[in-house]
Amino acid sequence: MDRRNFLRMMALTAAGLFLGEEKAAAYILETWEPPIRKLFLRFTEYEERPSTEVIVIHHAGFPDGDKDSSAEEIHKFHQEVNGWAGIGYHYVIRKDGTIEQGRKPLAVGAHAYQHNKNSVGICVAGNFEIAKPNHKQMDSLKLLTAWLCQRYKLNPMGKGVIVGHRDLNDTACPGNNLYKKLDDIRYWCRDFN
Ligand SMILES: [Zn+2]
Known part of the structure; x- marks a missing residue:
C-alpha cells in the first residue's frame, strides 16, 4: 500500500468507517466520503x-x-x-x-x-x-x-x-x-x- 492510501485508511478508520474486508476497503478508498449526518433542514429558498x-x-x-x-x-x-x-x-x-x-x-x-x-x-x-x-x-x-x-x-x-x-x-x-x-x-x- 502506498503512503497516500495508508494515510486514507488510517483517517477513515479513525472516522469509524470499517475497512476490514479487502474489497470493501478498496471500494471505500476509491469512492470514499466522510461520514456526514444529514438533518433534512427546511430552507425558505434554494x-x-x-x-x-x-x-x-x-x-x-x-x-x-x-x-x-x-x-x-x-x-x-x-x-x-x-x-x-x-x-x-x-x-x-x-x-x-x-x-x-x-x-x-x-x-x-x-x-x-x-x-x-x-x-x-x-x-x-x-x-x-x-x-x-x-x-x-x-x-x-x-x-x-x-x-x-x-x-x-x-x-x-x-x-x-x-x-x-x-x-x-x-x-x-x-x-x-x-x-x-x-x-x-x-x-x-x-x-x-
Ligand atoms: Zn465566519
Missing part, C-alpha cells in the same frame, strides 16, 4: 452555486463562551434572528467530531459576504479566540476538507483555496487558535489527495 473554488473555514464564535452548537441550532438562529433562508454554512463540526450537513451541498451559502457564489462554508463549533479546537474536530475538519478538495478538484496548496473567514471579510473568525492551523490542514489534504 439557489445553486455556479462554481466551487474556495473552502472557507469558520468558528461559531458565540461571544458567551466556547460551547458546542448543532447545525439545527444555528439553522434556527440564522432563520429567526438573521432572517436568512436557513443555516448559512454547508457543514458544522460538533465538539465530538460529528460532521453535520447544514445548507444543501450545492446551494449558495450565506457565510462569507461577497464570496458565497463560489465557496463552501464549514463551521467548527466553539470560540477559537478563547479556546482551541479539539483533536476530534481537527480530524473531521481535515477529512472533510480533503474530501471537498477531491470532489471539486481543488488544489489544497493553491492560493485562496482553503481560507479562514478573516481572509475574506473584516472578522476575527475562525479565531486565532484555528486560523493558525490552516497550514497543517493544507499539507494534510495535499498528502491525502
